[in-house]
Amino acid sequence: MSSSNQDVTPDFERSANLANRIQNAYIETTVSPRWIGSGNAFWYRRDFGADQFSFVTVDPEQGLRQPSFDHERLAKSLRDVGIEANADSLPLTSIDTSRDGKSVKFRIGEKIWEFRDNETLAEYNGEIKEESVTPLPSEQPSVSSEKSTFITFINLTKESVALFWIDYDGNPQRYATVEAGKSKSMQTYSGHVWRASYSDNGQLIAAFKAQDLDAIAIIEEEKPSVAKSIEKSSSLALSQEPESSDKPQALVKEYNVWVRDADGQETQLSINGTEGNPFDDTIYHSPNSQFAVAYQYTPEQTSTVYEVESSPKDQIQPRLKQFQYLKPGDNVRVDRPRMFDLTEKKEVTTDDALFQNPYSIDDMGWSADGQEYRFLYNQRGHQVLRIVGLNTQGQVRSVIEESSTTFVDYSQKEYYHEIRDSNEMIWASERDGWNQLYLFDLQTANMKNQITRGEWNVRSVESVDEEKRQIWLKAFGAVEGQDPYYAQLARVNFDGSDFTLLTSGDGTHTWTWSPDRKYLIDTWSRVDLAPKSVLRNAETGEQVVALEENNFDNLIQAGWAPTERFTAHGRDGKTMIHGIIIPPSQLDPNKRYPVIEQIYAGPQDFFVPKSFSTLTRQHELAELGFIVVQVDGMGTNWRSKAFHDHCHKNLKDAGLPDRIAWITAAASQSRSWMDLSRVGIYGGSAGGQSALGALLWHGDFYKAAAADSGCHDNRMDKIWWNEAWMGWPVDQAYADSSNVVHAGRLSGALMLIVGELDSNVDPASTMQVVNALNDAKKDYDLLFVPGAGHGVGSDRDFAVRRQRDFFVRHLMGVEPPKRNLG
Incomplete structure (x- = not known):
């Protein structure tokens, strides 16, 4: 147990120097062909x-x-x-x-x-084959990445050029100068953005984004200048016009649908379009142009979020900002597809009973014979996902339909592929409890067969060969005995036969195809295994030649502690829960260390790292004398449907009972150095909601929490994410999961972090927690960051440092080093 007079300065120094110590200790060869x-x-x-x-x-x-x-x-x-x-x-x-x-x-x-x-x-006087990056249409912030690469900047202008790295907040950082006619190679990372400006006057020439492969960037005077700010292009929706001008063409004018004949004569077809209920400009013509479908719609409601930028860089006075932001329960745009006969110049009457209450309706086009128009209907509340067909005679049918008493995971698992020559469709569904592929007959609307099956998930479809009737797909958990989140490449026939894994090795896989698809480069790793790469025969999956095998021995010598995988039963005593453990490099098994969990429990995915990475931020926290853990509990994605359903109308759950069971099991298995009387938790966004929720609902286990940019009441957050899991209409379940409503339950130490210009989660969500805590006379720390956006707690170094200081105070009982000494 740490004492109040413990000197933690060496721990802070070791943590602060970790990134520099390991920077060149781990050199990874990524086979980028x-x-x-x-x-x-x-x-x-x-x-x-x-x-x-x-x-x-x-x-x-x-x-x-x-x-x-x-x-x-x-x-x-x-x-x-x-x-x-x-x-x-x-x-x-x-x-x-x-x-x-x-x-x-x-x-x-x-x-x-x-x-x-x-x-x-x-x-050599000729040209050579070189990878090149083209200038961006507009400058943008860099995207964080660990994929190292190079850009060679070639200055073809007549003047000196300055190179600036654009940081994650969009701010330029000057790095180098390239003289006229010269070149300079810069080590960078995939997704990083670089600005090239004239050295003398700072005029912007171009901006470039680094890719995975090493590349050149040509800086030319002829290239148009790039706008510093990102401009949103307002594009007018264009009608899908008939290929031939001698065919009738539908158009929208004065909120209604009209038809224009080959001679230019226009006839009004609809009469009830108004400013508040107009027709969309996009028209879907049938292949022979005899029919057309137009969407009449009711616009979404106005729902404005207001934010005050207290400290703008270009003026003294604050600035008011506002933007449209739908929240759960708000009125969404409601589309109603309508069919028109352009030859007879009349509307074809259709019944909207199969698509009365849409969250969204998406075009799927006309059938090959032009007799049926199809669209994907996602019912409000996300318990029905249906392909609807409107035929030219006005008949409406359900072609394929998914339904659930909880939710249909449309945002992550929606997939369909039409085989037009055979009038079939490949469709993804969780109807057997796992995300699998099915083959449907579009003519009869009957399922022909299940293509894939088993207690694993199809994550995505890579490609479809309609002639060979084969599918290549990414599978999660297809190898029994391995981590169920590991990705493998597989091939299967349309009829479900000859399911073949084309990758092999205990780890999560990525792959790159040869241009002729005869070979593939297979790379796999784990958090405790550096990447290995081999070349495989793409037909059989057999290894052709070994390419690379990395290791992290030098990392350990530099003072980096290996990440450990650990599995244990969850709350039900039978479901396996997977996570990782990161100890400090100076671990003394005779001492006891507080535990800190990093949490993000968003139901859209899983979040425990699976591939190898140095996980520098987590290791820096561990170096302060903590055991850092990360776990995927029930309610997160890509396990069984039943596993996922724990989040339904229950986001407060966040898998916390599984996390507690997992941490308890980890501490009881030869890890007596994990002190479960001192457990902390931190997270951002939905993780911020869960971190505070851990104190509200499980304050007997968690003693301190740092909640960054949290969506603390799901009625305050964006509509799509919250209605996807909490459902519609907004009901008591929303209040039951609200940290604001239950703020009075707070026990333990709490730190709230929020950026005043968060456009992802309304920052008022955090301030409503503050208000509720004040009313309940609770103590807490608040870090409010002017000018900052979403995730400030992990994006800004000082915010990260403040969180670490918070945990040192409340879990170790000691004061961190003083920083205001001048």
Whole structure:
């Protein structure tokens, strides 16, 4: 147990220095293939040390993996022409090579060179194959990523150019200068955005976003300047016009549907369109243009969120901001598809009984024979998802339908693929308790057969070969005995036969296809296993050649503690719950450490990491002397339907009983160093709701919580996410799950964090908790961040530091280092 006079300064220093210590300790080679010519041979860059790399060529047909060229000889040849070079750090980031490796071309600065037969180096005057990034239409903030890559900026202007990295808040950070006619390679990360501006006047030239593969960025004067702010383009919905001008064409004018004949004469077809109930401009013509469908709709209600920007950078006075933001129970746009006969110039009467109360209606197009128009009807409350068919005679039918007494997971599991030649459809459904694929006859609306089956889930469909009647899909949990969240690639026939796993290895998999789809690069990892990559035969899944096998030994030597996987039974004593444990690198098994759980229990996904990562933020927290855990409890996604249904009208549950059972089991299995009398929890957004909920509903177990940007009352949050799980109409279940309503139950220490300009979750949701806590005379800490948006608790370093200080005070009983000493 920590004492009040414990000196935690060394722990804080070790935590603060962790990122620097491990920065170059783990060098991962990601096999990012560059295909050679039109074949399936490829090369990739193999990283094996800080700024150390080589180039490898793989010939699948020969089953060969070998150096792309003689690196020592090329380095010597470059030095002979005055270019500094070492064999393990050549001054090039990309090559253009032949399959036999006899010719290798590459760029160094503004010059292109060719190295032939591992002997002759000469300047090359032709063009070479290079990956390039095109300028963005508008500058945007960088997206966080751990995928390292390079951009080589080539300055073709006549002036010096400054390079700025655009941070995650959209602010420029100057990094380098590229003189006119020169180039500069910058190590960066996929998703990071870079600005190129003239050095003398700061005029913006272009902005570029880094991709997964190393690439060049050409900076040219001819390129149009990029707007600094992101402009939302207002596009007018255009009618789907007939291919031939001699066919009748439907259009919308004066809120109603009209038809224009080939001679230009216009006739009004509808009469009840008004400003408050108009027809949408988009028209869906039948293939022969005899019929058309138009959507008459009632607009969504106006629901405005107001925010005050207290400290704008461009003025002294505060600024009022507002935006449209529907919340649960608000009136959504209601569409009503209507059929028109353009030849007879009349409406075809249809019954809307099968689509009376839509949350949304989405176009699915006309049948191949042009006799039926189809759309996807998502009923308000999300308990019915139905493909509706309107035929040209006015008959309305249900083609395929899903229903549930809880919810249909439309936002994550909706999938359909029409096979027009056979009038069939592949459809995803949880009707047997797991997300599987089914084949339907669109003519009869009958199910022909179940394509996939088992106690696992189809995560997504990669591709469909209609001629071979085969499907390639990503499967979660298809290998018995492995983590049910691990992804594998599989193939199956339309009739459900010949289900074949094409990836292998205990871990979660990603893959890249060769251009001819004869081979695939399979990479897998776990939180406790660095990535491995092999080349496989795409037909059989058999390994052709091993490519890379990474390890994290150097990380451990640098003071990084390996992440541990752990499984235990949940609340019911039989369902396995999966999570991870991160100890401090200085763990003393004879001491006892407080436990902190990172929580996000949003029902749209699962959140415990599955692939290998350094998880630096979590490890920094552990270095302060905590055991950090992360768990996926019931109510999260991609297990059975029954597992998922725990969230229905019950977001306050957040799987917390499963988390408590899991943490208790972890501490009882040879981990006596986990002190369950001192358990904290933190999370953002829905995780913020759950973190505070842990204190309200399970204050006997959780003693401290930090809640960032929380949606503390689901009636205050965005409509789609909350109605998806809590249902419609808004009922008592919403109040039952509200942290605001139950704020008086608070026990333990609470820290609330919110950004005043959060456009994802209304910041008033946090302030309503503050008000309720004040009324209940409860103590709490509040970190209110001017100018900040959603997730400020994890995006801003000072907010992260404040949370860590909070947990040190309340779980260790000691004061963190003083920072206001001048």
